[in-house]
Amino acid sequence: MNTVFKWIGIGLGGVVLLLAVFLTALYVRGGSLMTEPVSLPSEAVAAAPADSAALAWGQHLVQTHACSHCHGAQLEGAILADAPPFLMVAPNLTPGQGGIGATYTDADWERAIRHGVGQSGRGLAIMPSDAFAYLDDRELAAMVAYLKTIPAVDHVLPPTSIRPLGRILAGAGQLSTIDGLIDHERAHQTAPPPGPTVAFGAYRAHLCKACHGQDLLGAPHPEPGAPYSPSLASVKGWTEAEFVAAMRTGTRPGGTALDDKYMPWSSLGHMTDEELRALYLYLQTLPDARPGESV
Ligand code: HEC
Numbered sequence: 001m002n003t004v005f006k007w008i009g010i011g012l013g014g015v016v017l018l019l020a021v022f023l024t025a026l027y028v029r030g031g032s033l034m035t036e037p038v039s040l041p042s043e044a045v046a047a048a049p050a051d052s053a054a055l056a057w058g059q060h061l062v063q064t065h066a067c068s069h070c071h072g073a074q075l076e077g078a079i080l081a082d083a084p085p086f087l088m089v090a091p092n093l094t095p096g097q098g099g100i101g102a103t104y105t106d107a108d109w110e111r112a113i114r115h116g117v118g119q120s121g122r123g124l125a126i127m128p129s130d131a132f133a134y135l136d137d138r139e140l141a142a143m144v145a146y147l148k149t150i151p152a153v154d155h156v157l158p159p160t161s162i163r164p165l166g167r168i169l170a171g172a173g174q175l176s177t178i179d180g181l182i183d184h185e186r187a188h189q190t191a192p193p194p195g196p197t198v199a200f201g202a203y204r205a206h207l208c209k210a211c212h213g214q215d216l217l218g219a220p221h222p223e224p225g226a227p228y229s230p231s232l233a234s235v236k237g238w239t240e241a242e243f244v245a246a247m248r249t250g251t252r253p254g255g256t257a258l259d260d261k262y263m264p265w266s267s268l269g270h271m272t273d274e275e276l277r278a279l280y281l282y283l284q285t286l287p288d289a290r291p292g293e294s295v
């Protein structure tokens with residue numbers, strides 16, 4: 001009997017030891033995946049213009065790209081999640097106390113927005129740069145020009161921290177930084193001339209892909225627990241006025257509401273009539289379903 005218990009004891013001890021080694025390995029791997037510096041191809045960043053038309057366009061783009069959804073109404077920063085795997089903080093973007101604005105260069109802004117890489121060289125988590133990577137140089141420059149003018153707000157926040165559980169999850173591939181989803185080598189898009197055209201709609205629709213999928217035919221939302229981001233082919237059955245109303249008021253033609261927490265219509269809905277018309281025209285060209293899938 002005793003020997004049996006002894007063997008069970010050794011067996012359990014061995015399992016616990018193996019598990020500890022395994023978790024430590026995941027922890028170490030996850031820690032380096034979440035914090036290792038990202039190397040980017042060097043690229044020239046167009047200097048940000050500062051004329052009033054560019055600033056107004058930049059403000060419009062910052063608004064429609066939902067920066068304030070996470071970084072706060074005045075971009076003063078916010079704690080997004082304080083959970084067992086991580087403390088996730090969208091930093092204060094202003095030049096005020098605790099803000100990054102004062103020390104940020106044009107190149108830093110470009111890398112954070114289009115590549116998902118922070119000033120420290122670390123890949124960013126949650127920050128949806130995969131949806132911003134498409135921005136063409138002129139649009140990006142206008143955004144940066146505007147971001148450099150936002151009023152200072154003093155708001156000191158703790159930095160984002162990936163906790164041991166988060167590191168283990170990252171080591172197991174369940175949590176990652178956003179830079180890995182972006183093709184950094186890809187030549188930046190040149191935006192078609194802005195206007196109510198299918199081409200401009202296709203360009204702007206890149207913004208929708210992080211949630212609705214690369215083909216816009218539906219995808220799981222990046223945030224756990226969020227509703228599925230449905231196929232945008234449904235818009236083919238809507239009138240343009242219905243689409244514009246849904247984007248501006250968050251109410252679908254049937255009367256059901258879109259949850260702004262997961263489908264940020266209160267930001268996207270600030271698009272101009274021209275931008276929404278372009279999107280509407282482009283969405284009309286989507287196939288009803290993926291090849292081989294029935295509707
Ligand atoms: C879905 C939420 C979300 C949205 C939308 C978002 N951000 Fe972020 N952003 C974050 C989070 C979270 C971080 C910090 C990530 C980290 O520390 O790993 C961050 C980090 C940053 C950083 C700091 C990089 C550094 O040096 O540490 C900048 C700059 C930034 N965001 C700008 C923007 C701009 C500009 C927009 C709009 C175009 C935007 N963000 C939209 C969540 C968001």
Ligand code: HEC
Nearest residue numbers: 207208211221227228229230234252257258259262263268
């Ligand atoms: C942050 C994720 C996210 C982004 C970005 C996003 N959506 Fe959505 N969208 C959703 C989710 C989630 C739903 C479902 C919401 C619900 O059921 O409350 C949705 C629903 C919709 C619907 C309703 C579809 C239907 O059949 O009822 C339309 C239309 C829509 N989105 C258009 C857009 C367009 C156009 C863009 C880009 C300009 C966009 N969305 C960007 C997440 C997103």
